[in-house]
Amino acid sequence: MRFIMTIIWALLIGGVLSYVLTSMAGEPFNLNQSIILSSIIAVLIFILSGVLKDSSQEQ
Incomplete structure (x- = not known):
């Protein structure tokens, strides 16, 4: 689910930025x-x- 939401947000933000x-x-x-x-x-x-x-697991 985390990967799906990341892809959706990346598509939205990338589309707006490109526009x-x-x-x-x-x-x-x-x-x-x-x-x-x-x-x-x-x-x-x-x-x-x-x-x-x-890096957070190493500390």
Whole structure:
């Protein structure tokens, strides 16, 4: 369940971020780029959560 919610939030935040950045640049919104950005965000969150969990268990 944790992974599903992370993917959903990454898609939402990545989509909003992509929309805002393309609007500021005057470019058309591209859903494919938004999905790629969201995938990168989700992978980074998974890696970061694993690193933080490991470091907190060592202390």
